[in-house]
Amino acid sequence: MNDATLLIYxxxxxxxxxxxxxxxxxxxxxxxxxxxxxxxxxxxxxxxxAISGFGITYATGNIFLGFIFAILFGIxxxxxxxxxxxxxxxxxxxxxxxxxxxxxxxxxFWGKAYIGKSISIRIKEIExxxxxxxxxxxxxxxxxxxxxxxxWILTFLLWFILYKTKWGIIIRSCGENPxxxxxxxxxxxxxxxxxxxxxxxLSGLAGAYLSLVYTPMWIExxxxxxxxIVIALTIFSxxxxxxxxxxxxLFGGIYIxxxxxxxxxxxxxxxxxxLPYFVTLIVLLLSAEETIKKRxxxxxxxxxxxxxxxx
Amino acid sequence: MILVERRKTFTPIQNFLLxxxxxxxxxxxxxxxxxxxxxxxxxVLSKILLSSFGSLYGIKETxxxxxxxxxxxxGLSIAFKGKFWNIGAEGQLLIGAVVATWFGLFIGKDLxxxxxxxxxxxxxxxGGGLIGLIPAFxxxxxxxxxxxxxxxxxxxxxxxxxxxxxxxxKGKTQYGFPYTDNLPQNALLPIIxxxxxxxxxxxxxxILAFLVYLLLFKTKIGYEIRVVGENPxxxxxxxxDFLKxxxxxxxxxxGLAGIAGVGELTGIHKHLTYPFQISSGYGYTSIIVAxxxxxxxLVVIFSSLFFGGILxxxxxxxxxxxxxxxxxNIFNGLMLFFISASYFFVxxxxxxxxxxxE
Numbered sequence: 026m027n028d029a030t031l032l033i034y035x036x037x038x039x040x041x042x043x044x045x046x047x048x049x050x051x052x053x054x055x056x057x058x059x060x061x062x063x064x065x066x067x068x069x070x071x072x073x074x075a076i077s078g079f080g081i082t083y084a085t086g087n088i089f090l091g092f093i094f095a096i097l098f099g100i101x102x103x104x105x106x107x108x109x110x111x112x113x114x115x116x117x118x119x120x121x122x123x124x125x126x127x128x129x130x131x132x133x134f135w136g137k138a139y140i141g142k143s144i145s146i147r148i149k150e151i152e153x154x155x156x157x158x159x160x161x162x163x164x165x166x167x168x169x170x171x172x173x174x175x176x177w178i179l180t181f182l183l184w185f186i187l188y189k190t191k192w193g194i195i196i197r198s199c200g201e202n203p204x205x206x207x208x209x210x211x212x213x214x215x216x217x218x219x220x221x222x223x224x225x226x227l228s229g230l231a232g233a234y235l236s237l238v239y240t241p242m243w244i245e246x247x248x249x250x251x252x253x254i255v256i257a258l259t260i261f262s263x264x265x266x267x268x269x270x271x272x273x274x275l276f277g278g279i280y281i282x283x284x285x286x287x288x289x290x291x292x293x294x295x296x297x298x299x300l301p302y303f304v305t306l307i308v309l310l311l312s313a314e315e316t317i318k319k320r321x322x323x324x325x326x327x328x329x330x331x332x333x334x335x336x
Numbered sequence: 337m338i339l340v341e342r343r344k345t346f347t348p349i350q351n352f353l354l355x356x357x358x359x360x361x362x363x364x365x366x367x368x369x370x371x372x373x374x375x376x377x378x379x380v381l382s383k384i385l386l387s388s389f390g391s392l393y394g395i396k397e398t399x400x401x402x403x404x405x406x407x408x409x410x411g412l413s414i415a416f417k418g419k420f421w422n423i424g425a426e427g428q429l430l431i432g433a434v435v436a437t438w439f440g441l442f443i444g445k446d447l448x449x450x451x452x453x454x455x456x457x458x459x460x461x462x463g464g465g466l467i468g469l470i471p472a473f474x475x476x477x478x479x480x481x482x483x484x485x486x487x488x489x490x491x492x493x494x495x496x497x498x499x500x501x502x503x504x505x506k507g508k509t510q511y512g513f514p515y516t517d518n519l520p521q522n523a524l525l526p527i528i529x530x531x532x533x534x535x536x537x538x539x540x541x542x543i544l545a546f547l548v549y550l551l552l553f554k555t556k557i558g559y560e561i562r563v564v565g566e567n568p569x570x571x572x573x574x575x576x577d578f579l580k581x582x583x584x585x586x587x588x589x590x591g592l593a594g595i596a597g598v599g600e601l602t603g604i605h606k607h608l609t610y611p612f613q614i615s616s617g618y619g620y621t622s623i624i625v626a627x628x629x630x631x632x633x634l635v636v637i638f639s640s641l642f643f644g645g646i647l648x649x650x651x652x653x654x655x656x657x658x659x660x661x662x663x664x665n666i667f668n669g670l671m672l673f674f675i676s677a678s679y680f681f682v683x684x685x686x687x688x689x690x691x692x693x694e
Contacts, residue, residue, distance in 0.1 A: 065483060069669070109677045118421055118483065119627065119676035126620070127669025133662020134369065245660065250491050257484050295499035302488040302495075306474075309485070313478040 030161065036281055037165055041173065042239060044277025046071070046231035048176050050255035051262060051269040052183050053227030059187065059264055060220035061200035061213075062110055063328040064103070065121025067228050068252025069128020073098045074232025076132040079139060079243050088146045092172070092233050099229020100222050102128060107221040111214050114330035125252065136243050143242035148172070172234055179227075184266040196220060200324030203331040213331045228252070250302065257305045261312045263321045272308070279304050339687045346682050354681055355628065358674040359642075366667040375657065383656065384649030394648060396531035400604075401618075402644030403534065404429065404596035406541035408622035409629065409636040410548050411592030417552060417631050418585045419565040424471065424486030426619025427493035428590040430611055431467045432460030432597025434497060437505070437516055437608040440523035449522040456523060456598050457540065464594020465587040467493070472586035476579045490619070497611040505608065516608040525603040534603025540595060541637075548588075548633040561585055593619065617661075621647065624668055627675045 050067050057064045064070075074095040082091030106124050109115040151174065153167040187193040195216055198206040203213045235247055254276060262268040283297040316322050367377030388398045408425040415422035436456040444452050471485035498514070507517035525534040552558040563571045564581050571578070600614055601607075608614065625643050629635035650664035 105673065109673060113677045113680035115676040115679050117676070119672055122423070122623065123669045123672030123676060125669075126665045126672060130662050130665030130667075130669055131369075133660040134666060137658070137660045245662065250487070253484055253487050256481075257488075260481065260484075293499055293503055295495050295502060298495045298498075299492045302491040305488050306485060309480045310474070310478060313480050316479075 034161065034165060036278070036285070039281040040274055040278035041165070041169070042277070043280040044274040045173055045176050046234045046239065047251060047255055047258060047276050048180065048269060048273035049172075049227045049231035049234065050252065051258040051273055052176075052179055052266055053224035053231075054255055054259040055262060055264050055266055055269060056183065056187075056196065056220045057224035058259060058327055059200045059324055060196050060217045061203060061324055061326045061329065061331065062107070062217050062221050063117045063121065064106055064124070064221060064224055065118060065256060066103070066106055066124025066128065066252075067224075067255045068248055068250065069125035070099050070102055070225055070228035071232035071235065071248045071252045071255075072128040072132035072246075073102050074229035075236035075247055076136045076139075076232075076243070077229070078233025079144070079236040080135060082144055082146060082237060083139060083142065086146065088144075088148055088237055091237055092230060095229040095233030096226045097229070099225040099227070099232070101225075103221050103225025103228070104218075106225075107218050110330060111217050111221070114332055117328050117330075129246070129248075133245055136245055139243035140245060141242065144237065147241070148238065170238060172230070172238065180266050180270055187266065197324070199331075200326055203326055203329075207331070207333070217331070228255075231255075254301060254305055257309055260316075260323070261308050263312070263316065263319070264324065275308075276301060276304070339689050341685045341687065343683055343685050351630070351682070354678060358628075358671060358678070362667055362670040362674060365670050369666060373657075380653060380657070383653060384646070387652040388645030388648035394645075396528075396533060397648045398641060398644040399538070400532045400534075400644070401647045402640040403538050403541055403603075404600055404616075404618040405622050405625050405640035405643055406545060406637055407537070407596035407599070408593045408618055409625035409640050410541070410545045410633045411589040412622055412626040413629065413631040413633050413636055414548060414552065414561065414585045414592075415589040416626055417565050418561040418581060419568070420472065420475070420582060420585055420589075421483045422468070422471070422486050422586065422589050423483050423623065424468070424489050424590070424619070425593040425596075425622055426615050426617070427486070427490035428464040428467050428593035429597040429600070429615050429619050430493050430497050431463045431590075432594030433601040433608060433614050434493075434500065434597075435459045435463035435594070436523075436598040436601050437519070440519045440602070441505075441516060445520045445523070447522065452523050453525065453536070453602070456602060457595055460594040460598035461591040462594070464597065465591035467594075468586035468588075468590020469583055472582045473579075476582050494611040494615075497608065497614070501608055501610070507607065510607070514609060518607045519602060523602055524606060525599070527603065532604060534599055537595070537599030537603055540599075544592060544595075545633045545637050548592075552633065557581070557584065616647075617664075621668060624671050624675070628671065 050071060054064060054067060077098040078091040078095035081094040082088050102124065106120050109120040110117040148170045150168050150170055156167040157163040187196065195206065195211055199211065199213050199216045207213050232248065236243060240247060258269060258272040258276065261272045279301050283300055286292050287294050287297055363381060367381050370377045370380045388394050408429060412422055412425055436459060439459050440452065440456055444455060467489060470489065471482045474480040474485050475482045501514040501516060505516045507515050509517055525536050527534050552561065560576045560581050564576060564578065596618065605614060621643055625636060625639045629639040646664065646667065653659050653663065654661055
């Protein structure tokens with residue numbers, strides 16, 4: 026590889042890695058929102074995933090245990106949101122904000138002991154036989170860590186379930202028309218619980234990817250607003266897993282672009298740090314136009330608790 | 337078994353009791369987390385309460401911290417009343433401080449106090465208000481979720497302030513710290529002796545709480561705001577102009593946070609510095625302050641005092657037990673969880689009844 030291709034290669038590679046937590050989180054939020062529940066607590070769930078993954082890995086020396094516990098903690102915390110928004114029919118916006126505050130609080134409290142500490146364990150890159158021999162693309166696509174492969178499989182799987190199976194119809198109908206689904210014998214609340222938990226699991230995993238792979242050391246507030254970008258990406262993806270990939274890697278690229286601009290053009294890092302948030306606003310504007318044009322909006326009953334009519 | 341029944345009425349006294357229960361439960365749960373660190377939760381709790389309300393010094397500090405909370409909390413009450421989810425008070429506060437720094441340091445530094453200080457407050461109000469208009473416009477014109485836009489603006493503004501204090505506005509006299517030069521003496525607010533209470537801001541906050549209360553409950557625009565918030569469909573049919581109402585509430589909401597920023601700058605810090613040091617999370621805390629007050633601007637004064645105390649207590653446990661600042665968010669998050677669940681307790685009654693065996 027010459028200098029130029031090496032640069033492009035390393036940009037794409039890093040974009041892939043920094044896009045992965047965004048992709049995972051977005052996939053989860055797509056399911057949550059499709060079932061009719063708005064979860065604004067992704068930032069908190071990612072923070073919990075990041076600290077539990079880091080803490081468990083640090084204590085046990087086993088990185089996969091770290092990932093598993095991050096998923097479990099993500100599910101556990103998302104259940105609070107599910108309980109409030111589904112069973113208690115509470116205000117989902119406030120509950121989501123609460124989840125974010127609580128998650129950030131717990132991660133700060135728990136993480137205090139780990140500040141500045143790093144883990145030496147890395148997950149190995151897996152090379153896929155033969156395909157890794159393809160020039161350029163081989164190294165880029167077929168030589169990655171298992172979480173990246175998992176995120177691709179999940180993207181396909183979640184897309185397939187949502188659009189090609191009966192389960193997918195059921196999940197979507199709970200967000201579009203819970204009353205009708207209920208009369209068809211669907212347990213709306215159960216479907217919503219499961220969807221929120223899927224979101225919690227994926228956000229937990231996303232957080233652990235941040236603290237175990239992306240930056241394998243503990244920094245307080247290491248989620249850095251990514252949870253909110255996930256929510257914007259969910260809108261950008263028009264609630265479709267296959268479009269989530271596009272948005273996630275685009276944003277992954279923006280995180281990398283910051284470093285390049287800073288090193289090459291000596292632009293103030295503080296100005297560059299504004300970039301992802303600016304682009305989020307622009308992306309929201311663009312997707313607003315698209316949702317109007319394509320007539321694909323948010324699930325109709327997003328954010329509305331389902332209340333059975335009383336006799 | 338557990339029986340859930342729909343409630344017919346819910347009195348203000350029941351509401352008050354509910355809030356007390358919320359606070360109590362949040363305290364119990366968050367303090368049980370302290371036991372994980374091997375600390376006696378009652379000791380931690382008493383430390384929090386004694387440090388904020390148990391001494392003259394503590395009370396002074398509590399009042400100091402409640403000043404920005406009153407202003408931001410009242411502002412957020414207006415926005416939330418109109419069901420606009422303004423999460424951006426943090427950034428709007430910072431903009432107030434930025435505008436005040438700009439004018440106080442570069443433009444009006446030779447003006448006498450009685451002109452300069454009111455000018456700073458007015459400019460801070462306009463600055464915060466204008467920033468508040470951006471998400472309002474995006475929401476009404478393009479249906480863009482305001483939670484995300486207000487939050488993104490927070491992050492953008494925080495980085496912008498960092499850019500200013502590390503870059504073009506870095507003070508010549510500050511030994512390389514990321515501070516602007518100190519504001520001139522005539523831009524600084526008077527304080528109550530022996531405290532950090534910058535009373536002009538406090539007075540402005542309390543007066544504005546009253547004015548906003550009157551606005552919300554005694555005027556036509558206040559009525560429109562409430563209709564938009566409570567029944568958007570009815571608002572649409574009765575011809576209420578959404579754009580006008582939304583822009584109005586967000587200009588006011590952002591403006592009040594901007595005033596808080598001027599107060600923090602000219603009453604406490606005296607120069608612009610690290611964004612978090614200026615805003616200290618007041619913008620986020622005031623979300624809870626507003627909800628805990630049931631979005632009533634007058635009650636906000638009291639919930640601000642309560643949360644001012646929690647913040648002071650938080651500072652103390654931070655220094656004496658070595659807890660990170662984020663710890664306070666555990667309590668804040670729990671409070672918000674209970675508030676979000678309160679619909680259920682307001683509308684339903686849960687009873688435990690014994691099943692009779694026959």
